[in-house]
Amino acid sequence: MGIISNSNQIWKVKDAYQKTINSAWTTTKGNRSIIGGGNDPASNIIEFNNIPTRANSTDFGDLTGTSGAGCYGSSNSVRGIFNCVGPGTTKTIDTITILTTGNATDFGDLTVARGNGAAYGSNTRGIFHCGNDNSSPATNHIDYIQFATLGNAADFGDSTTARRDAPIGLTNGVRGIAAGGATPSNNPLNTMDFTTIATIGNATDFGDLATVTSYAGGSSNSIRGVVAGGYAPSATNAIQYIDLSTTGNGVDAGDLTGSRSSPSGSCNETRMLFGGGYSGGVINIIDSIEIQSSGNAIDFGDISVARQACAGISNGYGGIKQDEPRAPELYSPTGTVVPRGGGVGQTAIVGGGESPSSLNSMETFQINILGNALDFGDLIAANHDVNGGTASAERFIMFGGSGPSNVIQYVQFDTKGNTADFGDLTVARRGSAGHGSDTRGLCAGGWEPSYSNVIDYITNATLGNATDFGDLTVNRGNIGGSGSSTRAVFNGGYDGSDQDEMDYVTIASTGNATDFGDMLSATQNAAALSSPTRMVMGGGNNPGSINVIQYITIGSTGNSTDFGDLTVARSTYGGRASNQTRGVFVGGYASSDSDVMDYITIGSTGNATDFGDLITQRRGLAGYSNGHGGLS
Numbered sequence: 074m075g076i077i078s079n080s081n082q083i084w085k086v087k088d089a090y091q092k093t094i095n096s097a098w099t100t101t102k103g104n105r106s107i108i109g110g111g112n113d114p115a116s117n118i119i120e121f122n123n124i125p126t127r128a129n130s131t132d133f134g135d136l137t138g139t140s141g142a143g144c145y146g147s148s149n150s151v152r153g154i155f156n157c158v159g160p161g162t163t164k165t166i167d168t169i170t171i172l173t174t175g176n177a178t179d180f181g182d183l184t185v186a187r188g189n190g191a192a193y194g195s196n197t198r199g200i201f202h203c204g205n206d207n208s209s210p211a212t213n214h215i216d217y218i219q220f221a222t223l224g225n226a227a228d229f230g231d232s233t234t235a236r237r238d239a240p241i242g243l244t245n246g247v248r249g250i251a252a253g254g255a256t257p258s259n260n261p262l263n264t265m266d267f268t269t270i271a272t273i274g275n276a277t278d279f280g281d282l283a284t285v286t287s288y289a290g291g292s293s294n295s296i297r298g299v300v301a302g303g304y305a306p307s308a309t310n311a312i313q314y315i316d317l318s319t320t321g322n323g324v325d326a327g328d329l330t331g332s333r334s335s336p337s338g339s340c341n342e343t344r345m346l347f348g349g350g351y352s353g354g355v356i357n358i359i360d361s362i363e364i365q366s367s368g369n370a371i372d373f374g375d376i377s378v379a380r381q382a383c384a385g386i387s388n389g390y391g392g393i394k395q396d397e398p399r400a401p402e403l404y405s406p407t408g409t410v411v412p413r414g415g416g417v418g419q420t421a422i423v424g425g426g427e428s429p430s431s432l433n434s435m436e437t438f439q440i441n442i443l444g445n446a447l448d449f450g451d452l453i454a455a456n457h458d459v460n461g462g463t464a465s466a467e468r469f470i471m472f473g474g475s476g477p478s479n480v481i482q483y484v485q486f487d488t489k490g491n492t493a494d495f496g497d498l499t500v501a502r503r504g505s506a507g508h509g510s511d512t513r514g515l516c517a518g519g520w521e522p523s524y525s526n527v528i529d530y531i532t533n534a535t536l537g538n539a540t541d542f543g544d545l546t547v548n549r550g551n552i553g554g555s556g557s558s559t560r561a562v563f564n565g566g567y568d569g570s571d572q573d574e575m576d577y578v579t580i581a582s583t584g585n586a587t588d589f590g591d592m593l594s595a596t597q598n599a600a601a602l603s604s605p606t607r608m609v610m611g612g613g614n615n616p617g618s619i620n621v622i623q624y625i626t627i628g629s630t631g632n633s634t635d636f637g638d639l640t641v642a643r644s645t646y647g648g649r650a651s652n653q654t655r656g657v658f659v660g661g662y663a664s665s666d667s668d669v670m671d672y673i674t675i676g677s678t679g680n681a682t683d684f685g686d687l688i689t690q691r692r693g694l695a696g697y698s699n700g701h702g703g704l705s
Contacts, residue, residue, distance in 0.1 A: 561703075
């Protein structure tokens with residue numbers, strides 16, 4: 074936990090307490106799982122998954138060698154590292170940048186050539202523990218590297234016993250554990266060692282696994298380590314848990330979907346994936362479990378090529394939990410939280426989009442101060458067409474996106490940092506619309522593979538999956554939305570042709586939408602923002618990019634009225650933010666991706682004026698503020 078500074082000012086007790094318990098502030102959580110290497114056939118393939126979304130793996134790139142057999146690896150929130158066998162054991166350490174794609178590059182060398190060991194780490198240091206080496210059947214060597222600098226590994230100490238045949242590396246960021254594996258004479262082990270990652274020295278006995286096992290798979294969140302499958306003396310489907318904060322033995326808890334040895338293991342704080350393995354032959358199955366809930370695994374998807382002994386890493390496992398201090402401009406020295414809510418909230422966040430490939434960055438600006446946007450943090454993964462966004466006074470929330478995705482992610486306005494997983498939509502989709510009150514957020518419409526009329530809702534202050542609210546009057550995607558604290562209005566869209574419909578719902582209820590009226594013309598991709606009484610829609614496609622701004626009075630029904638023009642005609646794809654009086658239209662696409670930000674005074678009419686520029690040109694983005702019209 075970060076230290077709360079008392080320099081120059083006295084912290085308010087209530088705000089200081091909120092700061093310490095706010096897990097979205099104190100941790101960053103990544104959701105990308107990487108699977109690298111493997112054998113039968115020997116493979117240099119690297120592929121990735123988004124942990125919250127059940128789907129098959131996607132190609133990432135290749136390891137530096139022609140073979141990645143017997144691979145194992147570690148990672149922090151930015152970088153992954155691998156050591157593999159083939160042909161023969163090797164000292165080579167490969168590295169990748171986790172949130173990109175591309176081939177691995179050389180990091181440095183281990184002190185002793187080997188493969189099939191355990192690996193774990195923290196956000197600063199990676200540890201390679203034991204493994205098969207060239208000079209003897211197994212080694213007791215422990216090496217470490219610093220993630221921030223390329224170079225050769227250094228000696229850390231020795232394991233309590235030499236281990237081979239893929240012991241499992243587990244960690245909570247403070248201590249690392251090597252579990253199971255086999256003796257130099259190939260007898261499976263149930264013993265576990267631990268090290269204190271920030272020090273150097275020999276390992277210490279931790280306890281015993283529930284059963285002896287070699288060639289298992291596993292990983293850990295910040296509380297629990299998991300070891301699954303393995304070989305002892307035949308393939309097993311057993312899953313067992315280890316409490317990382319104490320010393321002690323493993324506990325039986327559930328089964329994989331089938332018996333297998335040599336699966337990879339990777340996870341975020343809530344979900345763990347096991348990819349590939351051997352079960353009478355190599356397999357391409359990925360299983361998943363919810364880490365804190367004992368129970369059996371379920372099918373997640375497939376890796377691209379059936380193989381075993383792959384390395385599994387991620388950018389969100391328990392070893393890389395870290396502090397994310399509040400930015401000075403967002404949190405004052407007195408402990409006063411950023412002003413938020415109707416009438417006072419001025420902080421806008423926009424995120425995601427594409428230019429021309431998907432982006433994972435977020436930017437922020439103050440609506441009441443003209444100027445360029447600043448960097449805020451990153452999404453769980455690069456994503457575009459994530460138009461659907463909503464916000465409470467506390468949280469910015471984004472729905473779905475390219476893929477299509479069912480992921481809901483959020484970030485606190487009072488932090489500068491990365492988004493975290495919120496839950497899942499009822500239906501995966503992109504190009505949806507979002508709006509809500511301080512209590513409840515709505516996601517409406519969207520598309521892929523077909524156009525949708527689904528409206529979902531969430532409770533902003535809690536985490537969890539969305540619930541069905543009702544249906545729009547017409548199936549459509551590329552839709553806009555905004556409104557007041559009581560009513561959400563969804564405008565335009567596309568269902569094979571541009572649409573002019575506007576629907577409305579009462580936010581606090583559930584049920585199907587009702588016709589509100591028509592837009593000036595059939596338009597998709599028009600962004601919408603609001604004060605408590607007036608909703609304004611800017612730009613869109615009809616059929617090319619347009620500069621038209623139009624408005625409605627939220628509490629009534631009827632057709633929209635001309636407001637004025639944007640500074641540049643563009644299809645804004647959802648980028649917008651507002652306080653109670655000013656609205657800002659952000660980014661979009663005309664003949665190219667745009668970094669333009671325009672602003673209007675919502676209560677008047679007239680043409681938009683230049684506000685400033687985004688850091689990155691982008692379209693297909695989400696955006697909202699902590700003072701929009703739904704927070705009155």
